[in-house]
Amino acid sequence: GIAIYGITPGPGVDHLVGDLRPALELRARVGYVKQVAAGSRISYGLRHTFSHDTTVATVPLGYADGVPRRLAAVGGQVLVHGVRRPIVGVITMDQLMIDCGDLPVAVGDEVVLIGGNRDGAGDRPIHAEEWAELLDTIGYEIVCGISARVPRVPRRSIDG
Numbered sequence: 001g002i003a004i005y006g007i008t009p010g011p012g013v014d015h016l017v018g019d020l021r022p023a024l025e026l027r028a029r030v031g032y033v034k035q036v037a038a039g040s041r042i043s044y045g046l047r048h049t050f051s052h053d054t055t056v057a058t059v060p061l062g063y064a065d066g067v068p069r070r071l072a073a074v075g076g077q078v079l080v081h082g083v084r085r086p087i088v089g090v091i092t093m094d095q096l097m098i099d100c101g102d103l104p105v106a107v108g109d110e111v112v113l114i115g116g117n118r119d120g121a122g123d124r125p126i127h128a129e130e131w132a133e134l135l136d137t138i139g140y141e142i143v144c145g146i147s148a149r150v151p152r153v154p155r156r157s158i159d160g
Contacts, residue, residue, distance in 0.1 A: 006021045006022040006023040006024070007022065007127075007128055007129060007143065022114075022115070022128070024114065024128070024143055024146075025115030026061075026066075026113040026114035026146065026150070027110055027111065027112050027113065028059045028060060028110075028111050028113065029107075029108050029109065029110060030059060030080075030105060030106065030107050030108060030109045030110075031058050031059060031095070031107065032057070032058040033055060033056070033057050033100075033107055034055070034056050034058075035054075035056075036053070036054055036056050037050070037053050038050055038051060038053050042088070042089050043088070043089025044089075044090045045090070047089060048088045048089040048090075048097075050099070054099050054100065055099075055100040056088070056097050056099060057080065057097070057098045057100050057105050057109075058095050058096070058097050059095065059096050059111050059113075060094060061094075061095070061096060061113065061150070062091055062094040062096055063093055064093045064094060064149060065094075065147050065149050065150050066142075066145040066147045066150065067091055068091070068131065068135055068145070069090070069091050071087055071091060071096075071134065072087040072090065072091050074134040074135060075134060077126065078098055078112060078113050079111065079115075079122060079123060079125075079126060080098060080100055080103055080105055080109065081103060081104075081109070081122070082121050082122020082123060083103055083122060083123055084123045084124075085100050085103065086098070086099050098111065112125075113126065114126055114127065114128055114142075127139070128143050129142075
């Protein structure tokens, strides 16, 4: 069943299912950008403190959309302009925040939560199995958790 998503059923069974290609991507757009100074604190309870000057991007996806709330706390990352950047603070019901460092980022820029750059450039793609490993679960739980609030956009072909 899970192979329809291009995801293996669990760790250590890749050799049993062959070469699967993920059929699902989760993408969003930056909704807000703010420059913050070293020592600045963000998020509920001011839980995250920056050790460096940085740019923070807010993305309008949260746990109500299926982004696991614990993902930031266990080292979850996203792709911004093909570069892996950490999710910081607390993932809220409707939003998450990214430490973009000195990477130029603007409102409307695409953020890849699951998937890779369409042109293949940049850092390695982020797969549902990566989230699952960080959260000590299975990829199926990750993809089944993406809520109906997230629009589904079918593609004719992965290659097209």
